[in-house]
Amino acid sequence: MRRLSLVLLALTSLTLFGCDALRDAFSPRADVVARANDQTLTVERLAGWAGESKQVPLDPMTLSRVSRYWVEYTLFAEALAAGKNLRDSATAATAMWPVVSRLKWQRFHDRIVAGHDLTPQQLDSAYQTGPYRVFQHILFRVLPAQGTAVTDGNALVRVDAQKRRQAEQLLPQARTAGARFAQLASHYSEDPTSKVQGGSLGLSRRGQYVPEFDDAAWQLAPGGVSEVVKSQFGYHIIRRPPLAEVRDSFRIGVQGRMTQHVDSLYVDSLISKRKIEPVSRAAAYAKAAAQDIDAARSSNRVLVKYRRGSLRVRDFARWLNALDPQILQALPQANDDQINQFLKSLAQQQLMLEQADSAKVTLTAEDWQRVRDEHDSTMVMITTLLNLSPEVLRDSAGKSPTDHVNFALGRVNDYFDRVFHGRARFYPLPAFLADTLLADARWNVDAAGVRRAVERGQEIRSDSTQASSAPRMTPAPGPAPIDTTRRRVPR
Numbered sequence: 428m429r430r431l432s433l434v435l436l437a438l439t440s441l442t443l444f445g446c447d448a449l450r451d452a453f454s455p456r457a458d459v460v461a462r463a464n465d466q467t468l469t470v471e472r473l474a475g476w477a478g479e480s481k482q483v484p485l486d487p488m489t490l491s492r493v494s495r496y497w498v499e500y501t502l503f504a505e506a507l508a509a510g511k512n513l514r515d516s517a518t519a520a521t522a523m524w525p526v527v528s529r530l531k532w533q534r535f536h537d538r539i540v541a542g543h544d545l546t547p548q549q550l551d552s553a554y555q556t557g558p559y560r561v562f563q564h565i566l567f568r569v570l571p572a573q574g575t576a577v578t579d580g581n582a583l584v585r586v587d588a589q590k591r592r593q594a595e596q597l598l599p600q601a602r603t604a605g606a607r608f609a610q611l612a613s614h615y616s617e618d619p620t621s622k623v624q625g626g627s628l629g630l631s632r633r634g635q636y637v638p639e640f641d642d643a644a645w646q647l648a649p650g651g652v653s654e655v656v657k658s659q660f661g662y663h664i665i666r667r668p669p670l671a672e673v674r675d676s677f678r679i680g681v682q683g684r685m686t687q688h689v690d691s692l693y694v695d696s697l698i699s700k701r702k703i704e705p706v707s708r709a710a711a712y713a714k715a716a717a718q719d720i721d722a723a724r725s726s727n728r729v730l731v732k733y734r735r736g737s738l739r740v741r742d743f744a745r746w747l748n749a750l751d752p753q754i755l756q757a758l759p760q761a762n763d764d765q766i767n768q769f770l771k772s773l774a775q776q777q778l779m780l781e782q783a784d785s786a787k788v789t790l791t792a793e794d795w796q797r798v799r800d801e802h803d804s805t806m807v808m809i810t811t812l813l814n815l816s817p818e819v820l821r822d823s824a825g826k827s828p829t830d831h832v833n834f835a836l837g838r839v840n841d842y843f844d845r846v847f848h849g850r851a852r853f854y855p856l857p858a859f860l861a862d863t864l865l866a867d868a869r870w871n872v873d874a875a876g877v878r879r880a881v882e883r884g885q886e887i888r889s890d891s892t893q894a895s896s897a898p899r900m901t902p903a904p905g906p907a908p909i910d911t912t913r914r915r916v917p918r
Contacts, residue, residue, distance in 0.1 A: 460876035461494040463501040464869050466836055468494060473880040476847040478887025483847065485884045487877050488719065494872045495721060497843060499856045502864040504815055504835035509828070516795075519802035522860035525749035526801055528780055530794045535783035539693055550678055554649065554670045558633070559681055561673050562644050562665055563608055563626035565601065567594045568617040569661035594655045594662035601664045602652045608666050617661070626666070627673075630680035640665065694775060701733040703774050710763035713770060716740045717747065717758045731774040736781070738774040746773050748858035805857055812854060813838045 461468040477483045477490060506513055520527055545553065553559065567590040569583075597615060604611055612626025621628055628636075633645055639658040647653060647667035656663040670677065697703070709730045716723035726740035747755055758766065790798070810816045815838045820831055845851035855861075 457873055457876040457879045459873060460490070460880050461498050461872045462870055463498040464505060466501050466505070466832075468497050468501075470876055470880045470883055472840070473497075474883035474887055476843060477880065478884035479891065480847040480849075481888075482849075485881050485888065487874070487881055490877050490880050490884070491872055491874075492721065493843075494877060496853075496855055497839070498870045498872065499861040499864060500813070500839045500842070501836060502868050502870065503809065503856060503860075504813065504839045505832060506864065507810070507815060507817060508820060508831040508835040510817075514799075514803060514806055516799070518860075518863060519799050521863045522805070522857060523798045523802050524859045526798050527790070528749070530790050530797070531783050531788055532776070532779060534790065534794075535779065535786060535788045538786065538788070545678060545682060550674070550681075551670065553681055554677060557681070559630050559677075559684070560632075560645065560667065561630060561677055561680075562628050562647075562667055563612060564618070564621065564628065564640075564666070565594075565597065565608075565612045565616040565626055565664045566618040566621075566660060567591075567615075567662045570659075590662050591655065591657070594664060598652075598655055598664055601666070605650075606668075606672055608652070608668070630677070630684070697775060697778060698771075701735075701778060703731060703733040703771055703778075705731050705767040705770050709770055710761075710766035712740060713743060713766050714758060716743055717755055720744050720747065731770050733774060733778065736778070738770065738777055742777060743770070743773065746776075805860065808854070809856065812851070813842050815839075 458470050459467045460470055460473050473490060473494065477485055477493070483489060483493075503513075512518075569587050569590050593615075597611065601608055601611055609625025609627070613622055616622040616626055618626075634641060636644070637658050637660075639656055640663060643653045643656045643663075644665045644667065647665065649667055649669040651667050653663070653665040656665060706729055712728055712730055716726065723740050723744035726744075728740045729737045730740060730743055731738035754769075761769070815835055820834065823834065842851065846853040856864075
């Protein structure tokens with residue numbers, strides 16, 4: 428009975444400490460951290476790398492991530508050693524998923540806004556009476572320079588009169604200049620922003636400028652030039668150029684505004700129809716996922732719900748791999764509202780890609796060439812880091828398949844050794860290329876092996892620290908000391 432109680436107590440303790448402890452209790456002491464097909468990363472090798480590097484945190488999460496990187500690089504090197512073509516179209520399409528998705532959305536977007544292109548007649552009408560205008564101006568500034576205090580009112584009056592006189596003197600020339608108005612603006616205008624554009628203020632709507640400017644400008648017919656106009660900024664000469672001078676820029680500007688309007692209507696309709704809404708505590712789940720991307724990749728926890736679908740943690744992790752790394756860095760400091768809006772936007776993008784697939788949107792030949800070019804560039808970078816190209820394998824790795832694999836693995840371990848010793852920068856494999864390799868492999872990272880590597884790394888680092896801080900024995904200056912030990916007198 429006592430033995431049974433002790434067994435139950437031991438099992439209860441193991442349960443309290445978690446499944447890892449239970450597994451460790453019934454397995455031999457771990458000496459392997461990770462496996463990639465038939466290749467292994469030993470505890471001693473990983474501990475040596477991490478223990479000798481003062482910059483690497485010795486904790487299970489960090490070393491688990493390092494082990495996963497090692498697996499990915501090893502699978503990449505193995506594939507090269509086996510002669511696998513990692514530049515084929517299927518691999519490129521999977522590995523370059525962010526690029527493919529962006530291009531696919533662009534083609535779908537083109538379909539959405541198709542039919543909104545302006546005909547020449549519509550463009551003429553829009554320029555004559557539409558809600559948008561294009562203006563040029565020459566400004567003679569009266570306001571003092573920024574940061575300068577006005578202490579002499581009489582001086583300001585004199586400046587005002589001088590600027591008005593300059594504007595009135597230039598007005599006759601401006602009215603007869605035609606297209607050369609841009610040259611006058613570049614020479615005389617004191618508006619630093621517009622003068623480099625020949626005085627052009629770009630596309631504008633009614634009410635965009637101060638009332639004095641707006642009222643005068645919107646009375647002008649194409650080709651017309653205003654009187655001298657006084658505003659709080661100084662004296663303006665305003666011109667509305669004829670459509671022939673600005674046809675291309677006006678068309679691009681108006682169609683850009685129309686496209687934004689169509690996009691806005693589309694997104695609003697999508698949100699309304701699908702009822703896109705983050706779940707309770709979605710922000711907290713997203714932050715936790717961002718801190719442990721490896722675990723997030725397999726999580727089915729829902730972050731955003733919508734009709735006939737959802738954005739899950741695993742989808743979120745996939746998107747993070749496709750977006751700017753700065754977004755991942757900014758997440759811990761973002762508040763819940765900001766994160767929820769971010770999650771909603773990801774759900775919208777996911778839905779739009781689903782709709783693009785449903786609409787059977789395909790990429791053009793030029794799109795696919797861009798995908799292949801970017802993938803080839805990535806491949807060149809990685810093989811250069813490892814100094815492991817097909818040519819190097821052919822010339823240096825021996826004849827047998829085993830020789831090729833051993834040579835490739837040696838290059839991977841050498842690269843990690845250089846990284847840990849500060850002789851090379853580390854670049855993770857692109858996430859979607861890594862996922863492609865992992866999907867076809869037998870691999871794992873062993874939690875018990877990682878913990879053992881942490882312990883052994885701490886021992887190595889501690890020994891290294893003690894050795895570097897121990898006092899050094901240096902010989903005293905001068906001749907060797909006299910031997911004072913008693914000697915036996917010969918008889």
